Amino acid sequence: MNIQSVKDLELIKEEYRLKLNLPETVKVNIGMASCGIAAGAKDSFDTATEAFADNKSIDICQTGCIGYCEVEPLVEIIAKDKPRMMFKNVTSDKIVDIINNYMNNEFDDKKMKKLILGQVRDPRSLLEDDMANPQEAVPPIEGIPFLEDTPFFKGQVKIALRNCGYVDPDSIEEYFGKMGYMAFLDALLNSKPQDIITSVKESGLRGRGGGGFPTGIKWATCAKHDGERSIICNADEGDPGAYMDRSILEGDPHSVIEGMLIAGLGIGSSLGFIYVRNEYPLAVTRLVTAIKQATAYGLLGDNIAGTKFCFNIKISTGAGAFVCGESTALMASLEGKVGRPKAKYVHTVEKGFRDQPTNLNNVETYANVPAIILKGAPWYAGFGTDNSKGTKAFSLVGKVRNTGLLEVPMGVPLNDIVFNMGEGLPGKKKFKAVQTGGPSGGCIPASLMDTPVDYQQLASVGSIMGSGGMIVMDENTCMVDVARYFLDFLQDESCGQCNPCREGIKQSLDILTAICEGNGKEGDIELLEELGVMIERFSLCGLGTSAPNPVLTTIKYFREEYESHIRDKKCKAGVCKNLFVYDIDEDACTGCTSCARKCPQDAITGDKKEPHVLDQDKCIKCGICYDACKFNAIVIK
């Protein structure tokens, strides 16, 4: 069917809104993004589908990821007259019991209780807040917390991630049910291009890929230049430790397509391109499906809804080059060439892809656009701080208890994210730093954890907002090694055309490697600082100019770690192999033999219930014993 009017869309929306919220059957939603599948969601899906194949009253469905990756597979069960409930760690051996127990209202079972994450108080997204809450009339079950009150979800405001985990990414109808394409269709039929751009400008939305350039200004400048304009979506999410874009593409691909359509309308373009990382095969598959569906409804293609507006989207896959996240390199790659950045004497909004005016935004930026158009710029600008409006998605990973993807209003302090939502560090390990902004960002120490997430504030402590990776590090993370790690990454990924980046990174890496191997010498730190300034000032593109950040921030905040590597030849974190030994604390060792049994070198010996001994000559410092010991008896010296 071809959607021709807002009324057409309203009809389908109402139908699917009901199916999503008050289904006739029991709807079992299994989170099937890459992260969920890796945790076993596909097995759970197959098991449940088979077990209830003959039961017409149960529908096994897939959704994207709701973000709480720590406890995946995540399953939500929805029934008409009962509280919706979210379950965690639902592997294939548990799913059938969970569904049966839910059907039979058996929530008191001890095993069952452990698997309940919470009951859902309100499944509406922020775009639906003028409609009734479908859970309003359903009495909650006592003794079970509300999902919205659990630490990980409390304080989150989901705009870009609004539908992830709530809809089937392979169903455009479910997206319709969540107000999907309403913003676009309304804008197409009732707004002038100029009004769209003004709205985006006034919302204060800034590029979510890392640069933070005001989106509305970019759109306006691109629209001013004549030529065959292109709309490109940068889905080459290369920052290690960041996966917001993957989650959006896998969980809610239509929100990105709709954002691009609105950009095309505002800027005046009929050519859309999505450049996706080759490492995200599922995202590509779901995008392909989404584009086909949107085309079938007449929302992509020629003369959309009977107007003169035409828009088509082509998907291109990257081939594993971090530098292609840079706009000019990405455009070169789209043209089938190697991804080498160009000097930006002329901006890409004037001459970019195919030498024509080009607007490039990131996945998360586009996903925000429909919400802004639908709810208005003042609504969006109501979230956040003076210079950073709206919300930002972060991937909270590393040494933190609740890993996953969350979205918070700008201005929330880092402390809140790591220690309240993330519930701090697992075990009794001490917090050391949080790394934001990927290889272009920096490490923020404990003393600055009250810094709010905000473009300027993060820059003022030497890091950047970046695309949203937030990696928590503990006492077992060596900061010199982290700096070395990022430079090693950047040396691999530097395209090599400009001298400061190619040589500067290599020289810095050589120095850092020497320090990590125990060959550091006095003056190395100062030399690294000097090199850093040089690389930052003279490199051609963003990869180079931001490359020294991880080195400079770790020196700034963790100088003593560098000094102890260089002077005392010690790595207290137990990472740099030449600079520490494992030993057994005789007082703490209970003689449980767990380490001795696991040691691949047979370096640990001792009788049962007697303190063990470690033979330093045999030890290869693989760390298996350190992880195996439950009594903290293996120590780093």
Added chain:
Amino acid sequence: MSTASTQPAGVEEIDYLELDQIIEKEFNGDRENLIMILQAIQRHFNYLPKPALSYVSEKLSIPYSRIYEVSTFYSTFSLEPRGRNIISICTGTACHVRGAERVKEQIESSLDIKDGGTTEDKRYTLESVRCIGCCSLGPVIKVNEDMHGRIPTDEVENVLNQYE
């Protein structure tokens, strides 16, 4: 890789009809699609055989030097035959701080190959990749299309043994 200097071991003969299918049917003979054409060829042969690259060069009228430039610039491409099973170890930041380096060393020592290498029996190729976006499950390895998360160093061998 020592065996690859002579005729590629992985490919008996290049199927040019298959190449035509990829270049012309799937990708419209469009030069802008070069990267995706090469990816499709690699999916088919498991690597990029040199005769196939020459053929692409001719078909698309792109100088061979530029094809070579593209196939060596991007890290997903391999000009050498690879193993039957591709082990991708994620060395993204989240995996790194959770011990990916140790897992990698364990794989290298148990298979007796280095990063990028292929075992002599062509059973495995080890490749490190920068973040596959499953950061919450770190350290992660991917064998072919299967993801293995939170993998303890001493479990690595058991996992690899599942793949013939």
